[in-house]
Amino acid sequence: MKILKSRTLSLFFTVLASTWLYSGLVFAQQIRAVATWPALADITRQVGKELVNVESLATGVEDAHGVPIRPSFVPRLNRADVLVLIGLDDEQTWLPALLEVASNPKILPGRPGYIDCSLGISVLETPIRVDRAEGDVHPKGNPHYLLDPVRAKIVARNIATGLTRNFPQHQQSFEKNLKAYVAELDNWIGRWEKMAAPLRGVKFVDYHPEWVYLADRFGMKLVGSVELKPGIEPTPNHLVELVQQIKQEKARLLIYGAQNPRLPQQIASESGIKVVRLYSGGGNQPETDTYIKWIDYTVRTLVQSVS
Amino acid sequence: MMNIFFGRKFFDVISFGLLLLLMAPRLSFAQASEMESLRALMKDMQQQLQKALSRIDQLEKEKAADSAKLGQVEKSVQAVQSAPSILNPAIGLVLDGTIEKLGTAGGNFNFRAAELGLAASVDPYARMYAFFTGSNQGFEVEEAAAITTSLPYNLTAKGGRFFADFGRFPKFHIHELPFVNEPLSIDRMVGGESQADGAEVSYLFPTPFFLRATFGGYNKIGADNEQVDNLKPRAGSRFTYLGRLHTYFDLTDNHSIDLGTSLAYTPSVRLTGDASGGDRILGGVDLTYRYQPLASTVYQGFTWGSEFYNNSQRFPFDIEVPNEDDPSILETQTVGKRRRSYGGYSYAELKLNRNWSTGFLFDYAPIVDNPGQRTLSYSPYLTWYLSEFNRLRFQYSYLSNNFKADKAEKGNQFFVQWTTVIGAHTHGFVTR
DSSP states (O other): OHHHHHHHHHHHHHHHHHHHHHHHHHTTTSEEEEESSHHHHHHHHHHHGGGEEEEESSOSOSOTTOOOOOTTHHHHHHHOSEEEEOOTTTTTTTHHHHHHHSOOGGGSTTSTTEEETTTTOOOSOOOSSOOGGGOSOOTTOOOOGGGSHHHHHHHHHHHHHHHHHHOGGGHHHHHHHHHHHHHHHHHHHHHHHHHTGGGTTOEEEESSSOOHHHHHHHTOEEEEESSSBTTBOOOHHHHHHHHHHHHHHTOOEEEESSSOTHHHHHHHHHHOOEEEEOOSSOOSSGGGSSHHHHHHHHHHHHHHHHO | OHHHHTSHHHHHHHHHHHHHHHHHHHHHHHHHHHHHHHHHHHHHHHHHHHHHHHHHHHHHHHHHHHHHHHHHHHHHHHHHHTHHHHTSOEEEEEEEEEEEEETTTEEEEEEEEEEEEEEEEEETTEEEEEEEEEETTEEEEEEEEEEESOOSTTEEEEEEEEEOSOSSGGGSOGGGSSSSSOOHHHHHHTOSSOEEEEEEEEEEOOSSSEEEEEEEEESOSOTTOOSSOSSSOOOGGGSEEEEEEEEEEESSSSEEEEEEEEEEEEEEEOOTTOSSOEEEEEEEEEEEEEEOOGGGTTTOEEEEEEEEEEEEEEEEEEEEEEOSSOTTSEEEEEEEEEEEEEEEEEEEEEEOSSSEEEEEEEEEEEETTEEEEEEEEEEEEEEEEEETTEEEEEEEEEEEESSOOOGGGSEEEEEEEEEEEEESOOOGGGGO
């Protein structure tokens, strides 16, 4: 029995040591970056290229308020050299709890490895009154700015600055990659602006206020939300009023994402509005596995919906 | 004929032909020069366009840099403006109350807790949090602890009064539980919430999967554990020492398993009447399965969680022994005897939609000093989340005892619980 125990123990520790060594060696050559959302992971990849190994925590289909606090994220955060995040309290419901146990001081708020991409972003919907009577408001403003490709250029710049801050020896590479990526984005922005011409002036309804930046960029007009207040499910009265509003305003699209399709379908059947499901996190399917592909898919889908 | 040949018409034809011959090169020359000037114009325009594009690019960069600077300036201004309060900790208040009917004992409005929470960073090396609870039983510092944030080698240390890392639900504040009351098995075997005065060190294994170990030393474990005096100094053998190992696996994107094992060891516990005393071993295994469909985590989900505990320690008992002088007379004598008890709970909860969830709790709770006596409880419950910060819960419990229990601790029990939160409120990773 003792022999069995000692053999089992030595096997356990051998496996433990091997996995430790393996996980160390695999990433030894690259900068280990962890991004909270797939779109951020892709932009980090474009700026860091072969110098970085990027992982995304969320898959892109999750509701930003419902990303599970999965302990399997902890080892990734523990090994990370840098953490790339949306900021503006977007990850407030799940990231701080994980950082609490990740034992990695490098990526804690305020440390060099904590790359908050919201720096310098012109934020929309900054609340005048921060009070939970207004629902689950974001005190620092709407965090879904990645849906605006022009603002994404600032995100890319923030990531390059953050990577350079941590790895100044690669500054030239990051700057070169950033320049190339911004040029590519500019090229795409030109195309999207032409492609999105039919969206200009289109009135729409969202489920949760996720689409304001996209609407701002392409001239769409938000006329209402399914939620009573951000994060608060609608009451029957609110739904009746919303259906009336949709008819009066002649709203053409209802955009929802990680929410339950039941209410959008019900509203559509009563008002005739067209329902479109799009995710505000990107990366959840092959058509959206890079930032550019995600925005392209989003714009294309919206244009097709109003055509 | 000759006249005709050399006449006016002939001359006109010849003249027109000559004119054409003379004009042709001039026309092609004009076209070529026009083309060239067009080319030059195009080139010039291209250059101007290029310049304009570069300028736009430069302006955009400047704009981005300006807005970044502006953002920083705004932040600095805000920081300066709110400097007196900006360093204040995050503050939250939870109010938890029930309307309850307990067996045949009757009903009651039960003001269970008003819990004030504070949390902030201490410095670059530590953070601190505290929960002060006022209830109908008085006012208490439920937790007040400092935690390191920058220790090397994946270590984290914690000191103060806090809920020791024993099991899963023993670490939960009661209002955070998925049902109204703490399972009786936790209450009787752990001694309520795993509150402890002491210190803990946690180590995160550098493995690709989550594996965390905790070691701790405390005066005692259990908010309601009255076997040990929390205030008296004691020998090293009278402290309680804890070890816990916790791991987690994603079975798929939507299914996961949490598994933990805990052991709290007190080398010497001496209860009144048992002079020799002995060690106390409190063990626990916790298992939680979760189904969380990523695309609809706020609408759907299923959790099954169970914990099993065993407690082994000596308790004093009164026994009747024959008198040495006259064996016909029986005398009462107190002796210590080791008792082993086993208990635990199992619950399952289904999320019906964003606002509603329902579940069922089964609990097996032995009396630790008399394990033959036990209480079985069955509790279906329904929870209504009006919002993330406002919750109503309805619960029915049936308590079955195999001993004579107090009127309030048997039979049918009904609860309506209302829990509300203001401000910043979180118990962090442990209550995930």
